[in-house]
Amino acid sequence: MVKIFWEKKKGGTITSPQGFFASGLHTGIKKNKQKFDASLIVSQTPCAAAGTFTTNRVKSWCVLHAMKGIRHSYHRAVLVSSGNANCMNGPQGKKAIEECVGETARLLNIPEEEILTAQTGLIGSPFPTDVLKSGLPKLFRRLSEDGGHAAAKGILTTDRNTKETALSFFLGDKKVTIGAIAKGAGMVHPNMATMLCFITTDAAISKPLLSRAIRHAVDNTFNKISIDNDMSTNDMVFVLANGVATNPIIQNVDRDYRMFRDALEEVCRAMAYKMVKDGEGVNHVCRLRVFGAKNPTEAEKAARQIANSMLFKTMLSGANPNWGRIAAAIGASGVVFNPDQLSISFGNAHVLSNGSLRAAHIPKAERVLYKRDYTIDVTIGKGRGRAEFLTSDLTTKYVVINASYS
Amino acid sequence: MVKIFWEKKKGGTITSPQGFFASGLHTGIKKNKQKFDASLIVSQTPCAAAGTFTTNRVKSWCVLHAMKGIRHSYHRAVLVSSGNANCMNGPQGKKAIEECVGETARLLNIPEEEILTAQTGLIGSPFPTDVLKSGLPKLFRRLSEDGGHAAAKGILTTDRNTKETALSFFLGDKKVTIGAIAKGAGMVHPNMATMLCFITTDAAISKPLLSRAIRHAVDNTFNKISIDNDMSTNDMVFVLANGVATNPIIQNVDRDYRMFRDALEEVCRAMAYKMVKDGEGVNHVCRLRVFGAKNPTEAEKAARQIANSMLFKTMLSGANPNWGRIAAAIGASGVVFNPDQLSISFGNAHVLSNGSLRAAHIPKAERVLYKRDYTIDVTIGKGRGRAEFLTSDLTTKYVVINASYS
Numbered sequence: 001m002v003k004i005f006w007e008k009k010k011g012g013t014i015t016s017p018q019g020f021f022a023s024g025l026h027t028g029i030k031k032n033k034q035k036f037d038a039s040l041i042v043s044q045t046p047c048a049a050a051g052t053f054t055t056n057r058v059k060s061w062c063v064l065h066a067m068k069g070i071r072h073s074y075h076r077a078v079l080v081s082s083g084n085a086n087c088m089n090g091p092q093g094k095k096a097i098e099e100c101v102g103e104t105a106r107l108l109n110i111p112e113e114e115i116l117t118a119q120t121g122l123i124g125s126p127f128p129t130d131v132l133k134s135g136l137p138k139l140f141r142r143l144s145e146d147g148g149h150a151a152a153k154g155i156l157t158t159d160r161n162t163k164e165t166a167l168s169f170f171l172g173d174k175k176v177t178i179g180a181i182a183k184g185a186g187m188v189h190p191n192m193a194t195m196l197c198f199i200t201t202d203a204a205i206s207k208p209l210l211s212r213a214i215r216h217a218v219d220n221t222f223n224k225i226s227i228d229n230d231m232s233t234n235d236m237v238f239v240l241a242n243g244v245a246t247n248p249i250i251q252n253v254d255r256d257y258r259m260f261r262d263a264l265e266e267v268c269r270a271m272a273y274k275m276v277k278d279g280e281g282v283n284h285v286c287r288l289r290v291f292g293a294k295n296p297t298e299a300e301k302a303a304r305q306i307a308n309s310m311l312f313k314t315m316l317s318g319a320n321p322n323w324g325r326i327a328a329a330i331g332a333s334g335v336v337f338n339p340d341q342l343s344i345s346f347g348n349a350h351v352l353s354n355g356s357l358r359a360a361h362i363p364k365a366e367r368v369l370y371k372r373d374y375t376i377d378v379t380i381g382k383g384r385g386r387a388e389f390l391t392s393d394l395t396t397k398y399v400v401i402n403a404s405y406s
Numbered sequence: 407m408v409k410i411f412w413e414k415k416k417g418g419t420i421t422s423p424q425g426f427f428a429s430g431l432h433t434g435i436k437k438n439k440q441k442f443d444a445s446l447i448v449s450q451t452p453c454a455a456a457g458t459f460t461t462n463r464v465k466s467w468c469v470l471h472a473m474k475g476i477r478h479s480y481h482r483a484v485l486v487s488s489g490n491a492n493c494m495n496g497p498q499g500k501k502a503i504e505e506c507v508g509e510t511a512r513l514l515n516i517p518e519e520e521i522l523t524a525q526t527g528l529i530g531s532p533f534p535t536d537v538l539k540s541g542l543p544k545l546f547r548r549l550s551e552d553g554g555h556a557a558a559k560g561i562l563t564t565d566r567n568t569k570e571t572a573l574s575f576f577l578g579d580k581k582v583t584i585g586a587i588a589k590g591a592g593m594v595h596p597n598m599a600t601m602l603c604f605i606t607t608d609a610a611i612s613k614p615l616l617s618r619a620i621r622h623a624v625d626n627t628f629n630k631i632s633i634d635n636d637m638s639t640n641d642m643v644f645v646l647a648n649g650v651a652t653n654p655i656i657q658n659v660d661r662d663y664r665m666f667r668d669a670l671e672e673v674c675r676a677m678a679y680k681m682v683k684d685g686e687g688v689n690h691v692c693r694l695r696v697f698g699a700k701n702p703t704e705a706e707k708a709a710r711q712i713a714n715s716m717l718f719k720t721m722l723s724g725a726n727p728n729w730g731r732i733a734a735a736i737g738a739s740g741v742v743f744n745p746d747q748l749s750i751s752f753g754n755a756h757v758l759s760n761g762s763l764r765a766a767h768i769p770k771a772e773r774v775l776y777k778r779d780y781t782i783d784v785t786i787g788k789g790r791g792r793a794e795f796l797t798s799d800l801t802t803k804y805v806v807i808n809a810s811y812s
Contacts, residue, residue: 124733324493402724
């Protein structure tokens, strides 16, 4: 693990890295005129780009378009719209993207292949191509170095807050910045859970290593959060690296690569935390750590089963240290463990120790669960495998939000 | 498929088959004196017995005891208690069962090996052995031919209603009866989801075939319901066959076996339906059918993913035909399918037909979802694989019940 010195930027966003411009506005896809529904992110120079995509077999047209488009050697822009997922709406959805990308390419005076797209919102509806197209000239004119905040608004659906971050660190004597905006998971209203994250950096890094770094970061962060158990048709994470920081280009798995990879993971972790915190109806964010498994895979299996358990999540919403639900979830996960070696701590309240209840610690555990953020540690044996998840409570508000149609 | 002629017994219960006696009462395990917390089921003659058990690695002492006990050649009685799961409470829990079984054997004047046990309730608490033991003489004295209804009460925790059924059919000129009582799944208050089902029959059938029939029935019914995604530490299904109907003993896979197996499945299906209907906070029961999969395994995979999806379940509670959530759930299931061949019907409202939305049918679909019971049919392709699940809506009440500790 390389020690990193970095600085979290106050008010940091996707335009914090040098050479990036962004904008966001209301075009009319969403009915509420106060809500932005389109964003544009542009780099002044060509970028190496990489991304990860939903593995759902039902994919939005934007996912299909981006999965193909990401293979291009370099990219310059990302066009995002919210309010319509452009999914399961027939061939019209494909044409919608082609038209909007064509118009964006004309405005930016770059080839269409250099534009990536993402969309989020209601699935199964015809995409309002003309609405978005008519907004593109204004979106283009508003592009600015401070436009990250506006862009952060244009990608949201039911999120209560924008999700933005940036951090800087040094590669040799060059200051490098990574910025990100995101839209939360479990944001299901009215139809579909979706997470989106767009990351920019002025670091110089080769496309293959950027791709490797983003897969590593996504696997350790976005793939280890749990709001509900559902998988979207539109999930995407993009990262664009334009090299404006003029560091020696990262093209080997060396110290610079590891620093960049760790910083990227930190940015993704910050975004993942904001997503969980802003999850539908969420009151509590729980960092769940599993220790002592045979190996990391087994630890992850146990952690995932606990993190996704509805009984565990309702327990968090009630702030009740019902450790039996944790034990039952591990037992159901298929992981081999000995209940007599099971230990469970709520924050610093060690409620179960090697299978024995320490009832005196229950009141302390209750106080921990009343907090907004806390850690639950579960030790399932004597192995060295460990895993960490970010999870949230399941509240009546979640049900109310997702039971309503529009 | 053998055609069966049978009669559903009104007021049928576990003592409807000949030669069974039962009782139920309040011993003091539960604080509320109005609530029964112990039941005893006894056959006048030795029974072939078979059972299925939770696959959770964390098992109650009663599950460990019964898994071993079920290997005995014949059985005479089942002792059940509710209010304490007797799970993860140290060696005291094992001793509790041995003492209570010993006392029951003495009262019934039968060997201990002929007694099966089941328990349900709060996990992690010491078992109140003396409380249950002191109630056993009265439980024994109250055994009667009409005691099934009392026994049905003694096994409940948060269930709103007792779950009882019985049906009769003829094997040759002998009338055979199967009766059952159950305790619901997703009955989690305060700590743990648990389902229990006890079945009696006066049919004569060999132990191996009884075991085969019950596995078949459980797999087609209890294993295909979804209230929450959690697996209990205490799940059990027992069936006892005492042969008092004097039919020629079923010991081959013949017409009589198939009739018995189908009747047993029907009894389990009735119990499964009652469990879902009485699930915590449940307002709607949905029969979910998946057609057109490559094979039954793929169909089951798709059905299970839909049935367990929180977005699908909240959609049911809101009575909104958001078919996109169904499509997304199938897409996430790993099943290979072509979205262009996907059809979805809510009752008789065909909302999606070969991937095309029929928007005019949405209002009709809404009316279907307002009903207490309905069927949702999903066709995912042109294969012959099909599967059926019983599932329920996820309501704010579920969250409220499971967020409260005691």
